[in-house]
Amino acid sequence: MTKRRVDHVGVAVRDLEASVRFYTEIVGLTLKGRLTHTNGVIELAFLGFGNDDETEIELIQNYSNKLPAEGTVHHFAIHVEDLDQEWTRLKATEAEFIDNEITTLPNGYRYFFIYGPEREWIEFFQR
Numbered sequence: 001m002t003k004r005r006v007d008h009v010g011v012a013v014r015d016l017e018a019s020v021r022f023y024t025e026i027v028g029l030t031l032k033g034r035l036t037h038t039n040g041v042i043e044l045a046f047l048g049f050g051n052d053d054e055t056e057i058e059l060i061q062n063y064s065n066k067l068p069a070e071g072t073v074h075h076f077a078i079h080v081e082d083l084d085q086e087w088t089r090l091k092a093t094e095a096e097f098i099d100n101e102i103t104t105l106p107n108g109y110r111y112f113f114i115y116g117p118e119r120e121w122i123e124f125f126q127r
Contacts, residue, residue: 007079007125008046008056012072016043016061023047023057032056035107075113075121083110083126090114090124 013019023029029047036043043061048054060074080086083102090097098113098121105111111125 002081002085005053005079006055007077007123007127008058009076010058010060010074010123012060012063012067012074014061014067016045016059019059019061020045020047023059029057033107035105038103038105075123077111077123077125080124080126083112083124086124087112 011019020031024031024047028049030050032046032048032050034043034045041062045059046056047059048056058077063074087102096115098115102110102112109125109127111123113121113123116122
């Protein structure tokens with residue numbers, strides 16, 4: 001089994017600018033990167049404390065316009081060193097896949113999602 005860790009937690013937000021400002025100015029996180037998803041709609045921002053190998057907060061804008069008033073955690077991500085190997089391993093289990101293929105973001109990061117037992121989203125993620 002390869003080395004694993006929680007890579008990031010995705011938080012769906014209505015206003016990315018306000019959320020970035022809050023998490024940097026109030027919480028004390030550092031903005032580590034921003035990008036537009038390959039679909040051209042979803043905006044992402046990654047925040048952390050600047051440490052290597054840390055779990056990050058991923059802010060997600062424009063994923064859905066139906067967010068509950070109290071906010072929502074969209075998903076959590078497990079870092080894997082070989083995403084293709086993990087895809088193959090999980091395909092041989094009873095895991096229910098959300099994605100039909102691995103997605104590659106403009107920055108080269110790759111991922112896919114499966115459902116957890118309570119329909120929570122679990123992302124397998126390779127930087």
